[in-house]
Amino acid sequence: MPVSGLNITITDKPHITSKLLENISRDPSFEIGLHEGNHLAVVLETNDAQQDKHKHRWLSQLPGVIHIDVVFIYFDEHGEYLSDSIGTCENMA
Amino acid sequence: MSLGRREFIKAAALSAASASIATQSSSLSASSTVSLPVVEEPPKIPGVKWDKAPCRFCGTGCHVMVGVENDKVVAIAGDQKAAVNKGLLCVKGYHVGSILYGIDRLTTPLLRNQKTNELEPISWDNAIDIAAKRIMQAPERFAFYGSGQWTIPEGYAAQKFMKGGLANNHIDPNARLCMASAVTGFLSTYGVDEPASCYDDLDHADVVILWGNNPAEMHPVLFSRIVDRRSKGETVKLIDIGTRITRTSEQSDHVMLMNPHTDLAIANCIIQQLISSDRYDKEFAEKHCNFRQDSDPAGLFGAPMSFDAYVKEIKKYTPEYVEKISGVSASDLRLLGELFADPSKKIVSLWCMGMNQHTAGTAINNLVHGVHLISGHWGKPGDGPQSLTGQPSACGTVREVGTLAHALPGGRIVKKKEHREQCEKLWNLPENRINSKPGYHTVKMFEQFCTPAATGGDIDCMFVQVTNPGQSLPNTHKLFKAKSKLKEKFLIVAEVYPNATTTLADLVLPAAMWVEKNGIFGNSERRTQQWFRQVNPPGEARDDCWMTIAIAHRLMELGHPGMKDRDGNFIFRVNDDDGNEVPAWKWEHYYDINVDRALFSEYRQFTFLKHKDVAPYDELVKSRGMRWPVIKDENGNWRETRWRFVEGADKYVEKGKGFQFYHSTTKDDKAQVWWRPYADPPEMPDNEYPFWLCTGRVLEHWHTGTMTRRVKQLAQAMPHTYLEMNASDAARIGVGQGDQVIVESRRGSLKLPVWIDGRGRPPKGSVFVPFFDELNQINDVTLHAYDPFSKQPDYKKCAVRILPVNSRKEL
Ligand code: SF4
Numbered sequence: 001m002p003v004s005g006l007n008i009t010i011t012d013k014p015h016i017t018s019k020l021l022e023n024i025s026r027d028p029s030f031e032i033g034l035h036e037g038n039h040l041a042v043v044l045e046t047n048d049a050q051q052d053k054h055k056h057r058w059l060s061q062l063p064g065v066i067h068i069d070v071v072f073i074y075f076d077e078h079g080e081y082l083s084d085s086i087g088t089c090e091n092m093a
Numbered sequence: 094m095s096l097g098r099r100e101f102i103k104a105a106a107l108s109a110a111s112a113s114i115a116t117q118s119s120s121l122s123a124s125s126t127v128s129l130p131v132v133e134e135p136p137k138i139p140g141v142k143w144d145k146a147p148c149r150f151c152g153t154g155c156h157v158m159v160g161v162e163n164d165k166v167v168a169i170a171g172d173q174k175a176a177v178n179k180g181l182l183c184v185k186g187y188h189v190g191s192i193l194y195g196i197d198r199l200t201t202p203l204l205r206n207q208k209t210n211e212l213e214p215i216s217w218d219n220a221i222d223i224a225a226k227r228i229m230q231a232p233e234r235f236a237f238y239g240s241g242q243w244t245i246p247e248g249y250a251a252q253k254f255m256k257g258g259l260a261n262n263h264i265d266p267n268a269r270l271c272m273a274s275a276v277t278g279f280l281s282t283y284g285v286d287e288p289a290s291c292y293d294d295l296d297h298a299d300v301v302i303l304w305g306n307n308p309a310e311m312h313p314v315l316f317s318r319i320v321d322r323r324s325k326g327e328t329v330k331l332i333d334i335g336t337r338i339t340r341t342s343e344q345s346d347h348v349m350l351m352n353p354h355t356d357l358a359i360a361n362c363i364i365q366q367l368i369s370s371d372r373y374d375k376e377f378a379e380k381h382c383n384f385r386q387d388s389d390p391a392g393l394f395g396a397p398m399s400f401d402a403y404v405k406e407i408k409k410y411t412p413e414y415v416e417k418i419s420g421v422s423a424s425d426l427r428l429l430g431e432l433f434a435d436p437s438k439k440i441v442s443l444w445c446m447g448m449n450q451h452t453a454g455t456a457i458n459n460l461v462h463g464v465h466l467i468s469g470h471w472g473k474p475g476d477g478p479q480s481l482t483g484q485p486s487a488c489g490t491v492r493e494v495g496t497l498a499h500a501l502p503g504g505r506i507v508k509k510k511e512h513r514e515q516c517e518k519l520w521n522l523p524e525n526r527i528n529s530k531p532g533y534h535t536v537k538m539f540e541q542f543c544t545p546a547a548t549g550g551d552i553d554c555m556f557v558q559v560t561n562p563g564q565s566l567p568n569t570h571k572l573f574k575a576k577s578k579l580k581e582k583f584l585i586v587a588e589v590y591p592n593a594t595t596t597l598a599d600l601v602l603p604a605a606m607w608v609e610k611n612g613i614f615g616n617s618e619r620r621t622q623q624w625f626r627q628v629n630p631p632g633e634a635r636d637d638c639w640m641t642i643a644i645a646h647r648l649m650e651l652g653h654p655g656m657k658d659r660d661g662n663f664i665f666r667v668n669d670d671d672g673n674e675v676p677a678w679k680w681e682h683y684y685d686i687n688v689d690r691a692l693f694s695e696y697r698q699f700t701f702l703k704h705k706d707v708a709p710y711d712e713l714v715k716s717r718g719m720r721w722p723v724i725k726d727e728n729g730n731w732r733e734t735r736w737r738f739v740e741g742a743d744k745y746v747e748k749g750k751g752f753q754f755y756h757s758t759t760k761d762d763k764a765q766v767w768w769r770p771y772a773d774p775p776e777m778p779d780n781e782y783p784f785w786l787c788t789g790r791v792l793e794h795w796h797t798g799t800m801t802r803r804v805k806q807l808a809q810a811m812p813h814t815y816l817e818m819n820a821s822d823a824a825r826i827g828v829g830q831g832d833q834v835i836v837e838s839r840r841g842s843l844k845l846p847v848w849i850d851g852r853g854r855p856p857k858g859s860v861f862v863p864f865f866d867e868l869n870q871i872n873d874v875t876l877h878a879y880d881p882f883s884k885q886p887d888y889k890k891c892a893v894r895i896l897p898v899n900s901r902k903e904l
Contacts, residue, residue, distance in 0.1 A: 003099075005106030005170070007113045007181065009324045031103065034111035038324045041110035043103050049806045066324050069181040069317060071171040072109035072136060074102045074160075075190055 002052045005072030008040045011064040020064035029055055038066075098139070102168075105136030109170045113180035135160070135170055145172055145717065146624035147614050148186045149242075149607040150795045152445075152482030153177065153312045154616025155186050156717045159608055164628050166190035166608065175717040177292060177620065183313035185795055188804045192607070193628070195803025199588055199595075199603035200632025207580075212601060217633060217680065221640075223600055225647035227554045227583050232259045232653065236538050236552045240559035241268035241484030241491050244612035245621070246692040247638040248490035250665065251558070252502060254645050255532075257520045258655040258664050262507055262532030263552065265498045267560040268484060268491040269535040270567075273883035274449040275480040276492055278458020281385075281393050281882070282466075282765050285504060285703050285756035286492050289737035290441075290477040291618040291720060295319055297475025298441040300330045300432055304356060304461060305447015305889070307853075309340035310792040312445070312481055320344060332429070334359065334421075335447065336787055336889070337817070337861055338854040347425065350856050353785050353890040355419035357453055358771040359426065360460035362415040365407045366430030367468055374436070374469025378766070381752050382466050385765040393455070393882050394758050398768055406768050418771060433468040439475035440465075445483060446789065450888045454880040456769035463766040472739045472752055482617045483796070489615015489622075493705060494696065498532035503699030507531055519698055521658040534884040536877055539566055542582060543575035556585040556644075558637045559604070563593030564797040564870055567886045568840050568877040573597070587637050592799045593867055604637050605630035606800075611689040613713065619734070621707050622718035626684070638692070639683045646678035667691045703756060704745045708733075774890055775878045778858065782838060782892035784822075785859035788875060789889075791852065794865035802867065814866035816845040818895070819857045823849050826897055833898040836862065838891055841873035844898060860895065864888075 010017060024030050024042065029051075033041035044059075046052040060068055135143035135158040142162070148155045156175030160168030169190045171180035178186075202220035203212035215223075228235045237255050239248060243266070255264040279286045295301070295318050308316040322329050333345040334356065342348045351359060367373040384403040388396040412423035412430070419426075432438055442465065448457045458480070465471045465478045482488055495502045505512035513527040533541060533552070539562065544550030566572045576582055576597050586598035589606045609630040613623045630636075642665045649656035649663055658664050667677050667686055675686045690710045700707045700721070708716070708723035712731045720733040724744045736742035738754050746753040754764045778785055793811035794801040801807045816836055818828075828834055831846050845862060855861050862871040876891035 003102050003106050004187070005108075005110035005113075007110050009321060012324075012326070031107065033107040034114050036114050039114040041107060041114055043106040043110065045099075045103060049809065053806065053810060067317065067320055069113070069171075070184065070187040071113040071180050071182060072106045072168070073170075073187045073190075074106065074138075074168045075166075 002046055002049060003074040004044045004052070004070050006042045006044060007069045007071050008042055008059070008065055009038055009067040009069070010040050011066060012038055013064070016064040020062055023062055024059070101138050105138050105168075109136050109180070112173050113171055136168075138168065141168060144625060144627050146608050146627070147485060147616070147622040147718070148182065149189050149192060149800070150185050150485060151312060152484055152487055152617040153314050154485060154614065154618070154620055154622060154718065155182055155314050156622070157182060157186060157189060159190065159627055161627050166193060166628060172717060177616070177718070178314045181314050181317055184792060184810075185801060185807065186314070188806055189607070191804040192800040193609065195590055197590055197803075198631050198634065199590060199601060200634055201603060202633070203601040205599045212598070217635070220600060220602060221643045221647050224556070224585050225644050225651060227585070228259075228644070229648060229651050229653060231553055233261055234551055234553040235259065235261060236263035236533065236542065236555045238535070238538065238555055238557045238560065238562060239264065239266040239496055241266055241271065241482065241487030242559045243486060243490045243496070243637070244610075244689070245486060245489045245494055245615060245696065246613060246689045247558070247641070248486075248494040248496045249502065249692050249696045250638050250641045252494055252496050253520060253664060254641050256501060256507065256527055257516065257522055258645055258648075259653075260526055260528045260655055262498055262528050262530065263538060264496060264532060265535045265538055266491045266496050267535070267562065267565060268482075268487040269497065269885060270450070270565060271446060271483045272449050272480070272487050273497070273885035274451060274454025274458055274880050277393055277455040277880070277883040278462065278480075281395065281455065281758070281767065282459055282462040283738070283754050283756060284758040287488055287619060287705070288479055288617065289472065289739075290479045291735045292318070293735055294441045294475050294477060294479060296322065297439055298329060299438045299475065300332065300440045302332045302440060302442045303334065303341060303345070304442055304444040305335050306444050306481070307335070307339040307341045307789070308443065308481070309344065311483065311790055313792065315481070316341065336785075336859060337856065340792075340852070347428065349421045349425045352418070352420045353787065353859070354451070354453070354774045355771065356448065356457050357460060357769060358410060358415045358418040359421060359429070360457065360464050361407055361410040361769070361771065362412060362426050363429050363433055363464050364467055365410040366412070366427065367434055368404055368407065370430075370434065372434035373467045377469035377471065378467050381754065381763055382766045383759050383761070383763045384768065386768040391881060395767065403766070403768050406770070433464060433470060436469060439473065440470045441475060442478045443481060445481040447889060449885060451885075452774050452878050452880055452887045453769070453772070454885050454887075455882040456767070459767035460769050462764070466764055466766050472736055474736070480617070483790075485616065486614035488617060488619065489613065493615055493700065493707070498534050498538075501527070502696060503701070503705065504703035505699070515702070516699070519695075520664065521660065523659045526655065535566070536572065536879055536884060536886060539572040543572060543579065545579055546581055550579075553581060554583040554585070556587070557594055558587045558640070561592050561594045561797040561799050563597060564864070564867060564872060567872055567875040567888055569870060569872045570841050572877060587640055588799075589634070590799050590803060592797065593870065602640055603632065603634040605634045609634070610636040611687065613689060613693055616718065619720045620718035621713055621721060623710065623713035635680055636683065638688065639677070639680060642688075643678045643680070774887065776876055776891050778892045782894045783858070784893050784895055786836065786838065786874065786891050786893040787855070787859060787861045787889050788864050788871050789861065791863045791865060794863070796865065798865035798867060802865070811865075814845060814863045814869045814871065815848040815851070816895070817851055817853050817855050817861040818847050818849055819855055819859070820849050821857055823847055826895060828897045835896040835898055836860065836871075836874060836893050837896060838874045838876070838893045840876065843869055843871060843874055845869060860893065
């Protein structure tokens with residue numbers, strides 16, 4: 001269950017911003033926090049890394065989102081991952 | 094996980110995000126009306142203990158807060174107290190905790206069975222014994238290959254072991270492959286290495302010029318700093334001079350696509366315009382600059398040149414002439430000339446591998462410094478040249494500790510008697526212990542290692558720490574894979590995961606990494622950053638620094654005289670508070686004392702000669718890094734330096750001087766503006782190999798991917814490498830999106846899927862391949878030609894052909 005805290009740089013156009021906030025708040029994976037100037041604090045909670053990736057992509061493509069910085073992440077998935085490796089496959093005892 | 098705990102974590106995430114906004118808002122310019130309190134405490138989660146550490150990856154040097162529970166890293170937050178990143182991290186940074194937990198971590202020493210060719214577990218005692226005995230067989234034929242990811246104490250211990258102990262200068266780091274040309278550029282321009290400016294410049298610049306640099310992917314948090322200013326309505330013009338369209342180009346105001354290697358002509362063209370229009374900064378040039386040209390024979394410090402002779406040489410670099418060479422339009426070249434002619438604009442030049450991995454790397458570094466010097470865009474906040482490093486401690490461990498084949502700590506060199514004597518004194522060694530002959534630089538070192546002893550290959554045994562040369566060296570068939578046929582050669586590799594280098598290792602030593610050990614890094618802006626061990630390494634993995642000390646001690650037991658100082662003490666003797674020796678060579682005692690603190694305090698004495706005074710260890714403990722020179726003020730406070738050589742900012746500049754290049758090679762406090770003409774690179778496309786090949790990195794992976802390919806989110810986001818190709822070239826050779834092609838040079842070939850209009854977009858006639866993928870190694874194809882001064886190879890250009898294959902791969 002990855003949980004991340006995001007600092008989103010958003011547009012300063014009020015009509016786009018209000019639509020953006022509406023869009024984000026409709027999705028229960030997100031929780032909106034401080035909104036100050038061009039920045040919006042958001043928490044994203046997902047079931048797994050895959051969903052996390054999709055939600056990030058969705059968020060980054062919303063009109064009004066300029067840039068997303070992740071400032072906090074809580075892991076519960078690491079420790080199980082092995083990407084393909086020539087070392088592992090061929091030569092390790 | 095219980096609901097209560099989840100709510101705590103979510104609240105912590107929200108507070109971290111809100112705090113980062115508050116931190117950013119409070120650092121706004123004076124015109125800002127926002128004023129929020131800065132929240133500096135890490136998020137509160139029951140059972141989680143937080144401590145600081147610099148990010149393990151790039152030279153930006155962001156700080157993270159590491160959340161640990163039950164001896165495991167469970168959370169990462171951007172560090173709000175850190176001036177570098179103000180609480181922000183890039184995608185790699187916030188996954189940095191996961192690099193510790195790939196399931197194939199190396200946890201026990203392994204020795205290759207010569208009969209089965211398998212690596213088999215052995216004890217640490219045996220491993221240290223084998224390594225020491227191999228070195229003892231022929232200490233002069235041993236080489237140590239290290240890293241810009243070495244911590245400062247690790248690099249310092251390796252340096253002392255080799256140059257002070259074995260009297261052997263065959264020690265070089267992988268940073269030779271990434272920033273050696275920046276070193277020679279700084280040395281030949283200012284007489285001393287490392288950037289004079291700092292990241293604060295990015296908060297003040299009106300114009301940022303990116304010379305072959307893609308910070309949106311390579312130094313994302315620094316790029317974020319610029320983007321953030323723009324999002325607040327500030328005008329920051331971005332000019333991207335490069336050889337392909339990147340994510341950085343997409344945010345740039347002007348993109349100037351140049352023919353590979355022609356940055357030399359472009360820089361000369363800017364200077365030509367300033368001089369011909371009489372709009373260079375005469376006062377700055379006269380007071381603070383000399384002119385310089387190549388000497389015969391060529392040497393790093395060259396020969397003097399008159400201003401008139403310089404003007405005569407540079408005259409032909411008109412916009413029209415350079416347009417023909419570079420492919421950049423004369424009007425764009427004029428735009429650059431106009432910008433530098435305008436004293437009211439504050440201009441920062443940023444560069445990294447694009448300029449350094451260049452067979453004329455020293456020259457282009459000289460030229461970009463020259464553009465800033467002659468235009469007077471130098472030494473004011475937001476106005477000056479800033480080179481970046483790719484590794485977290487390329488500056489701290491390589492450039493400052495001097496872990497290069499020709500160098501000694503603190504900016505000294507082995508060739509200078511006086512420097513050797515100073516080191517022998519500080520290390521309490523007998524006179525003449527240090528060898529005056531520079532050792533082998535990286536390419537030469539591996540060439541010698543991969544050449545049979547019978548035909549002159551005089552490196553028999555090599556120890557590799559904290560780097561993956563099996564994948565990162567250029568032309569790997571020649572410089573690395575050839576070792577597989579040489580049974581007499583012995584490769585010792587300290588690693589955290591199996592990788593391309595361990596595949597040929599004879600002895601593998603499992604290493605602790607990042608917050609599994611104490612450490613100190615030095616980032617790209619002269620900032621020295623300390624952290625403590627926060628979790629235990631897995632299995633029997635141990636610190637690299639301990640390995641060096643343990644091998645040194647075993648060599649002493651075997652009778653190597655160099656492992657003792659002039660009083661007969663072990664060269665790595667560390668004492669407790671009562672003056673009793675702590676047996677730090679025994680792992681069970683290594684953490685009885687803070688060995689990092691002891692080594693760093695010893696090293697610190699070396700840093701004063703070149704005015705690179707690092708802060709005392711205990712000051713670093715309290716800070717999020719300090720930029721040297723760090724000097725105690727009259728109130729007893731330690732003060733860092735933001736701009737070197739600038740009166741008021743740098744305590745070493747004499748009053749009334751304004752600017753003072755106090756390590757000037759001409760001993761007159763002046764910097765050198767170099768005449769560096771354009772010349773073709775050693776390999777260019779032709780009928781047989783008609784494409785340029787450029788290689789590089791991607792946002793998700795760090796260098797050869799040993800760490801980031803173990804992080805699920807990063808590996809899934811960018812699972813394998815690819816070949817970026819221009820749509821018209823693809824159509825011409827009959828390949829489409831995802832089709833497999835063979836990219837082939839005179840040195841090797843590789844099968845890759847084509848990506849058209851993807852992450853980056855190369856112009857017609859050139860292709861780009863990232864090098865992170867262990868399973869598809871583009872360095873089988875690259876060229877190992879290098880800069881004559883820095884010996885840094887050029888990974889950015891060689892000639893290849895592209896052959897279609899009838900298959901397709903998911904992109
Ligand atoms: S920009 Fe570099 S130092 Fe900062 S978080 Fe990303 S990888 Fe780490």
